[in-house]
Amino acid sequence: MERGTPIITGMQVIPVAGYDSMLLTLSGAHAPFFTRNIVLLTDSSGNTGLGEVHGGDAITAALEGSRELVVGRAVGEYKEILRDLGRLHEGGDGEGLQGLDLKKLQFVVHAETAVESALLDLLGKFMGLPVSALLGGGRQREKIQTLGYLFYVADKGRTPLPYLDERGSNERWFRQRCSKALEPEEILEQAHAAKERYGFECLKLKGGVQDGEREMETVRLLKREFPAARINIDPNGAWSLRRAVELCRGMRGILSYCEDPCSGEQGFSGREIMAEFKRQTGLPVATNMIATDWRQLRHSVLSHSVDIVLADPHFWTMEGSVRAGQVLRDFGLQWGSHSNNHFDISLAIFAQTAAAVPGEITAMDTHWIWQDGQYLTREPMEIKNGYIELPDRPGLGVEADMDRILAAHALYCKLGRHDRDDAAAMQYLIPGWTFDPKRPCLIR
Template sequence: MLPTITTMEVIPVAGYDSMLLNLAGAHEPFFTRNIVVMTDSDGLTGVAEVPGGEVITKRLEACIPLVEGRSVSEYKDVVQRCRAMLERQVAGAAGGTGAETAHAQIFKKVTNVLTGVETPMLDLLGKHLGVPVAALLGDGQVRDRVRFLAYLFYVGDYRRTDMPYLHDDDDSDAWGRIRREPALDADAIVRQAEAAQERFGFHDFKLKGGVFEPAKEIEAVKALKERFPEARITIDPNAAWSLDEAVELCRGLEGTLTYVEDPCGAEGRFSSRETMAEFHRRTGLATATNMCDTDWREMKNAIRLDSVTIPLADPHFWTMTGCVRVAQLCHDLDMTWGVHSNNHFDISLAMVAQAAAAAPGRINACDTHYMWQDGQFLGTKAPEFEDGCVTVPRDVPGLGVEIDRAKLEAAHRLYVDNNCGTRDDARGMQCYIPGWQYDPHRPAMAR
């Protein structure tokens, strides 16, 4: 019999961020996450990192009675019971009973919580069995090195706000010097890419769009390709462009854009999966999404319509086992797997690396925001990138992150002292441009 879980702790934490711009506004000075630490009766710990916000903190706390006292070997049953409890809770709050129509909504609301339960148990199980988490996912570990991409952002000028953005925190290299500084044109984006490549070795670049006029963003993509002819490049305007506009902008860019992420969304009578399918047909470009193929029902429709070549199955939103199921499906059905990300610490990086190490076949470089957070890790060892890749050693059991209690406490203090909670990019933007309002069809700075 394996040991039992004696405690499950849920710790909301914050870290520093740059003023990253997107369709929804500007990142605030702090990003938030929820960290779960489970300790077992042998004194080993298992960890997870999931998105921040009080709703998730509370839902994770609601799982504690279903976790403590259970054996590590019972993790599947524990996750099942937590799922049933959370589905009842969410359906109850919505005034329903978990009817079919509410299924997708419930799936999205509970999976990031379930990831917070499943992952520490997989971490502990791996430690007891002496294998990495990847060995427990899908058909087991299939690669040792996982490729990540450089996630480039336009960056606002923090000096124009009265918010406590971190600055001048790292003078060690070009990336340290520019990552908090304004980046508002193609030259600045190319400089970001150069500096990020120098520090991390990335060969793949993704530009967050939806910020400026689309043509200006495409100019930045072309400038990137000119500077890095061998690189795989993508842009993600979070469905800000209309279908016709997206086709017009991207047609003829087969040699420049490797794929396009959420170029367009729902339009009039057409769903986002329908417009994405048309975009794919009319341009011949591969499509990726973290917006319109994010649960199994959407997946079924996306596959029927041939809307999505690259489902970005973030383990935080699908669970670790769920995102590897997506990877297996992609491998079998002529799609390629990728991962979406949000700002995160080293635990999430390890979760993605472990999942990707179990994803069969050809996969895309995984998204990560970590370059914006580099240096703010919660484990005892800094994550290492080599040639744009993170190694998943076969002889390091579990997730590979041992939590540093002092760092965890400091990140929790940052959360409490700054009254952090749920992410709100509109609030960040309103400090930059008074009166600014989110509009899903208008780039944030093109007003």
């Protein structure tokens, strides 16, 4: 008879790809495909544990290089395994001009989150407990509020690229998400379609695309249409401090908070500049750019530069994100989560992590609505009435659908490149376009 916890018998790292719309951000235009890495751990009791993290060759290699530290060990040793992986993956430089979407991504992402998730999934199944019960001080809530993440969408017809065309779908949101949205009224239509399907009470507009005044016009229109909604705009630090203050000063009561309105400039760090923005506008500020690790968080707290820290578990690890949430709650600040394009395994990672964060939390970011339908699990979690209700199942709460994972892997194998490059699609809109962290992407 086996004693103790089951032994990990196998670790598979499966890079996968999915379809995306031509979403615009400061970094350029999303390509027709995004990539992720899936981790599957099997154990001696016959269970499978699941994890997901960002794509890209460096992250795939980091995960492949982890196998020896994982296979053959007991599931109950998960903390030691994660400690060993953390040491293996140490290092990096996350400070943010909007490098997060670009070359720096591999330094900010903690590849071991995919292993952590899979280990906790196995442990939860062994113990008959959901992953959120194993994190921090245990499960704090049964349902997680998410925001409706709105994007300006470019006209894909101006490129020869193979973006999905869902205009024939019966579902309003699916038709909408592949349609051009550059005018304020088109964003409003996007918001209505998203709200109809998912019931969002909070909205976020990705800025850093057009002139700031035009983006604020869109925000004001959204607020008029959805007066009860908490609304946020995130230009990823594109505006100068002076411009950000001009744009936001009159927005109290319209914007509930502002996310990374500005970044480092003229010899001042992003944290110093954001603190000035807060003082001058009185608006609460959220970030996923100037507090991406513990050292940055300490400086952000000391300089009073942020109110809401978007501690994405893929950047902080799940346990790290919950620990950040505990500290933030104790300091009178708030936890939220950043996201990137992801599949339904990461949706479960976000939800289980958020469920373990104590105190009031900010409606969680997720890109899921842009990928909804591309399932890698059976019975994926769903967003209804603006919330994800946690399933009553042990572990992560989702089970792998191997046929779909292998199909997503086959798509990945067809791609010429695996790393994110938002300049390539953008260059069809503006020939010779290059990234500038201080200029909205459509302004050249």
